[in-house]
């Protein structure tokens with residue numbers, strides 16, 4: 001039966017067309033000085049970015065900008081942002097972007113109150129007791145960072161990609177206008193869809209029995225994603241498809257699908273080790289790893305994999321063993337990823353055997369990964385080898 005849980009999320013979600021004009025009003029509730037964090041470059045010529053800036057200015061706010069946030073964002077940009085916040089007396093950290101931008105905002109907001117270097121939050125678990133408030137304008141559907149307590153930051157110098165969780169950094173408000181995602185290139189759209197699915201899998205595949213509500217919510221998000229992925233690839237400006245994928249992203253990782261469950265997250269830990277060394281897109285790494293994780297662990301809970309195959313992909317169980325049905329569901333997962341053009345092997349990123357052992361070692365340094373099946377160094381190494 002499901003485990004005890006406490007669930008609280010206080011993000012004001014503002015969803016739909018034209019909602020970004022509200023950003024000035026929403027931001028002004030937190031003070032007058034805003035740190036605006038973004039990818040910078042060509043993205044800031046985007047009409048929507050300009051609308052955000054003019055809405056902030058119309059509300060009489062003073063805007064300081066931190067641009068050039070790259071995918072797999074580096075701790076050095078966090079340090080730069082904290083410097084601006086301290087020098088200018090920033091009241092609100094506002095991100096216009098996807099996971100990389102939002103996670104940078106979260107770490108700046110928390111690191112602002114830490115005397116030590118912000119990397120300490122990741123390495124020694126030093127947690128200040130407060131954080132600057134955070135607002136978000138989402139431009140890419142993937143991580144769910146706009147309504148969750150997690151942030152993932154890379155330290156290129158030490159080749160580490162680490163995460164933290166703190167309720168203090170759950171955004172105060174997040175504006176989601178699906179039209180902002182119309183310009184997301186196909187490959188990032190696909191990485192986003194895979195990442196959303198991966199978040200659902202991490203919470204869906206667990207060993208806690210009798211969680212039908214959580215399971216069916218997860219299956220609904222997955223089925224919707226599969227249907228909408230075809231539409232968005234055919235027409236990147238399909239508002240309905242972009243809207244459904246955006247909602248799937250937020251629901252996929254705002255914690256609601258994992259309530260009362262012992263969630264897994266092993267595949268994400270493995271992908272973070274890949275990302276730390278190779279700077280590959282997060283969703284690209286997950287597309288390679290996840291179906292192999294499924295194959296490796298499925299015998300630890302075939303019933304769940306049968307449920308997945310028959311409910312999500314409508315695999316016909318007639319005359320098949322549980323293992324056959326489970327494997328068919330896993331094959332359908334790989335086929336879905338492939339149909340979108342996602343990578344399927346480490347070789348697609350020219351990654352060979354060189355660092356597999358090191359990655360398996362780093363991933364399990366603090367103990368075995370996951371809950372569906374505990375994975376030790378040898379297990380992680382086996383999954384990485386299956387992915388070559």
Ligand code: NZQ
Pocket residue numbers: 039041043069070071072073097098099100101103139140141142143144145148150151152180181182183184185188191192195253268282283
């Ligand atoms: O740099 P440009 O060329 O502008 O391209 C950006 C960006 O580099 C492009 N993009 C974003 N919105 C766009 C757009 N291009 C055109 N139009 C738009 N509207 O997309 C590129 C990738 O953006 P990024 O923010 O890196 O993507 P994503 O949202 O997938 O975030 C990935 C990061 O989040 C972490 C990942 O590890 C990775 O570092 N994660 C964060 C999580 C969380 N906080 O809860 C959970 C996830 O599992 C994940 O680990």
Ligand code: ZN
Pocket residue numbers: 143195198199268282
């Ligand atoms: Zn993810």
